[in-house]
Amino acid sequence: MTQPELHRNDREAPGAARRGLRADLTAAALAVLLFAAAAVTGTWIERTRGVLHVDWPPLYASWLPHTGPGTVPALALAAAVAACGPAAARALPWRALVGTAWTVSALWTAALALVDGWRRGIADRLLSPHEYLSSVHRFEDAGAALSTFTRHILIGQPDNWPTHVAGHPPGAVLTFVALDRIGLGGGAWAGLWCILAGGSAAAAVLVAMRALGAEGAARRAAPFLVLLPAAVWAGVSADGYFTAVTAWGLALLAVGASPGARAPRSTALAAGLLLGWAVYLSYGLVLAAVPALAVLLCARNARPLPYALAGALVVAAAFTAAGFHWWEGYRLLVERYYQGVAAVRPYAYWVWANLAVACLAVGPATAAGLRRALAGAPAAAGGLLRAPSREASTTVLLVAAGLGAIAVATLSGMSKGETERIWLPFVLWLVPAAALLPDRHHRGWLAAQGATALLVNHLLLTGW
Numbered sequence: 001m002t003q004p005e006l007h008r009n010d011r012e013a014p015g016a017a018r019r020g021l022r023a024d025l026t027a028a029a030l031a032v033l034l035f036a037a038a039a040v041t042g043t044w045i046e047r048t049r050g051v052l053h054v055d056w057p058p059l060y061a062s063w064l065p066h067t068g069p070g071t072v073p074a075l076a077l078a079a080a081v082a083a084c085g086p087a088a089a090r091a092l093p094w095r096a097l098v099g100t101a102w103t104v105s106a107l108w109t110a111a112l113a114l115v116d117g118w119r120r121g122i123a124d125r126l127l128s129p130h131e132y133l134s135s136v137h138r139f140e141d142a143g144a145a146l147s148t149f150t151r152h153i154l155i156g157q158p159d160n161w162p163t164h165v166a167g168h169p170p171g172a173v174l175t176f177v178a179l180d181r182i183g184l185g186g187g188a189w190a191g192l193w194c195i196l197a198g199g200s201a202a203a204a205v206l207v208a209m210r211a212l213g214a215e216g217a218a219r220r221a222a223p224f225l226v227l228l229p230a231a232v233w234a235g236v237s238a239d240g241y242f243t244a245v246t247a248w249g250l251a252l253l254a255v256g257a258s259p260g261a262r263a264p265r266s267t268a269l270a271a272g273l274l275l276g277w278a279v280y281l282s283y284g285l286v287l288a289a290v291p292a293l294a295v296l297l298c299a300r301n302a303r304p305l306p307y308a309l310a311g312a313l314v315v316a317a318a319f320t321a322a323g324f325h326w327w328e329g330y331r332l333l334v335e336r337y338y339q340g341v342a343a344v345r346p347y348a349y350w351v352w353a354n355l356a357v358a359c360l361a362v363g364p365a366t367a368a369g370l371r372r373a374l375a376g377a378p379a380a381a382g383g384l385l386r387a388p389s390r391e392a393s394t395t396v397l398l399v400a401a402g403l404g405a406i407a408v409a410t411l412s413g414m415s416k417g418e419t420e421r422i423w424l425p426f427v428l429w430l431v432p433a434a435a436l437l438p439d440r441h442h443r444g445w446l447a448a449q450g451a452t453a454l455l456v457n458h459l460l461l462t463g464w
Contacts, residue, residue: 017438024368024437028448031359031367038356045349052417053341058353059360060418060463067458068121070114074457077108078227078450085223086442094210097222098203105226106199109235113195115457122191125236130163132173132238133190139177146170147323153332155339164238166336170324171280172238191236198240201428202226204247209432211254212298214394220435221395223446228431229453230361233421237464242281243424246288249274250295253308257299268304272311279312280319283330284414284422287405291429294401298394337414345416354410354419361420361427363452365445369433373399376436395432402429421464 035058042057055062081104089097113121126133138159139145152159153166160166165173176190184193202225209218234240249271256267275292278285296302316326359367373396405426409415415422437445456462 020438021441023371024441027371028364028368031364034352035356035360038353042349042353045346051344051346052349053345054417056460058350058357058417059420059460061460062463063459064461065459066115066461068115068117070111070116070121071458074108074111074115074454077104077111078447078454081108081223081227082443082446082450085226085446086220086439089219089222094215097219098206101206101222101226102200102203105202105228105231106196108226108228109195109199109231109240112232112453112457113191113235116461122195122236123186123188125187126176126190126194126238127187132164132176133187134162135165135173136177136180136185139173142174142177143322146319149324150328150332153329153336155336163340167333168282169280169326169329170319171277172242172282175238175241175281194238194240195235197244198231198234198237198424199244201234201240201244201247202228204244204251205428205432208247208251208254208295209394209398211251211258212295212394212398213258214391217391217395217432217435220439220442221432223442224363224365224434224449225428225431227446227449227453228361228428229363229449229456230420230424230427232453232457232462233361233464234424237421237424239282239421239424239464242278242285243428245274245281246278246285246425247428249278250288250291253292253304254295254299256304256307257296257301259301264304265307268307269311271304272308272313273315274311275308276312276315278425280315280326282422282425283326283333284409285425287408288425290405290408291398291401291426294397298390298397334414342416347413347416350416351410351413354415354417354423355406357419358406358423358427358430360452360456361423362430363449365434365437365449366430368445369436370399370403370430372436373433392436395435398429399433402426405429418464420462 038058039056042052042054046052046054046057052058054060088100092100110122113125115121128134149161149170151157152161154160179185179189179193184190202222205225206218206222209215209221234243252267252271252274255261256264256271261267275288278288292308296305319326376392376396377400406423409419409423409426434445
């Protein structure tokens with residue numbers, strides 16, 4: 001599948017175009033049916049056995065139809081992006097497009113969060129006793145806290161960490177400690193930080209795709225990256241911040257691997273530092289190795305790899321020297337994981353219900369695009385190796401890498417629920433699949449994306 005083939009769908013004969021649209025709509029409908037099956041099955045399991053520990057399976061949410069100060073801005077943004085996004089993405093100069101994607105993505109995330117109100121949606125969201133801010137005061141002596149971090153992971157140990165601190169390496173809580181130290185303490189600043197940082201993830205994907213020779217696909221995907229239903233859970237969640245760190249690490253890796261890189265070694269080193277930091281934000285982000293490998297494969301250039309590894313090792317060495325050992329932390333996390341609700345949450349349900357949640361998070365347009373990506377995967381693999389112009393191949397392989405990371409995550413059994421936020425760093429890389437949809441249908445698909453997010457946010461009170 002070469003670059004001309006990316007646009008072939010817009011030149012199809014009427015009969016072929018109708019068949020393609022029917023197949024796209026079928027794929028989107030199947031995604032909806034999968035989610036409905038997970039909801040019906042999950043509700044039955046929770047009512048009869050009470051082992052899922054979520055109020056509105058498969059989501060960590062409660063049924064609560066409501067509106068808020070973010071309702072009108074969110075509706076306006078959704079309408080504006082659906083109506084004007086595709087044309088703007090084609091016409092804007094590249095730097096302006098990247099900046100606009102970041103800005104509008106952050107505004108979309110903020111508007112959705114404000115549907116729940118300023119306090120409940122943003123200012124108080126990270127003040128839960130299970131969240132990172134509840135432990136900031138224990139890092140007055142950061143060195144001592146790091147050197148003893150693993151002693152407080154397990155339930156039953158003295159002063160055990162709250163759920164989110166125990167469930168992540170210390171880089172996560174250290175971020176909020178740093179914000180507090182520079183005078184940006186409290187829930188409001190933490191919430192705004194997550195929104196602003198998380199909004200940049202869309203821009204990072206665009207940078208990565210262009211560096212890999214897929215600027216056209218990036219422009220087509222840009223409105224879908226902005227109007228992503230997963231923004232419901234990116235704001236306000238530290239996982240939105242984790243998503244941005246991972247996405248920029250992969251973007252810098254792509255830039256460092258591109259033929260025209262001005263400082264490829266330094267850029268690759270910076271990529272490694274960010275990806276190494278990501279691994280110390282969340283244990284699950286070791287799976288970022290899958291899209292990182294895809295980036296190098298798309299670039300047909302492994303030269304950045306040693307420098308990226310060196311950058312990641314610098315981060316690992318710093319934490320190890322401070323007394324935190326990642327593997328020990330992960331071992332204890334697994335034990336802590338099964339001290340809680342994971343011990344009773346059934347793997348047989350979550351292993352596929354997680355995928356239903358991912359379908360909701362990426363929206364119907366991405367589901368339709370995934371159909372085209374999977375159909376074009378064999379051609380993409382061949383096109384990557386022999387075609388001088390490999391835009392669609394790059395798009396398909398990045399999407400495949402996101403699917404691969406998700407598959408490993410759900411099969412591992414360490415993702416029993418709440419993946420609407422945990423998988424944000426991976427579902428982000430499925431969205432470029434929407435670039436494979438015919439241009440003439442983009443406005444309709446964007447409207448469906450916006451409607452999905454608006455319905456979720458207005459009908460449910462999400463836990464993240």
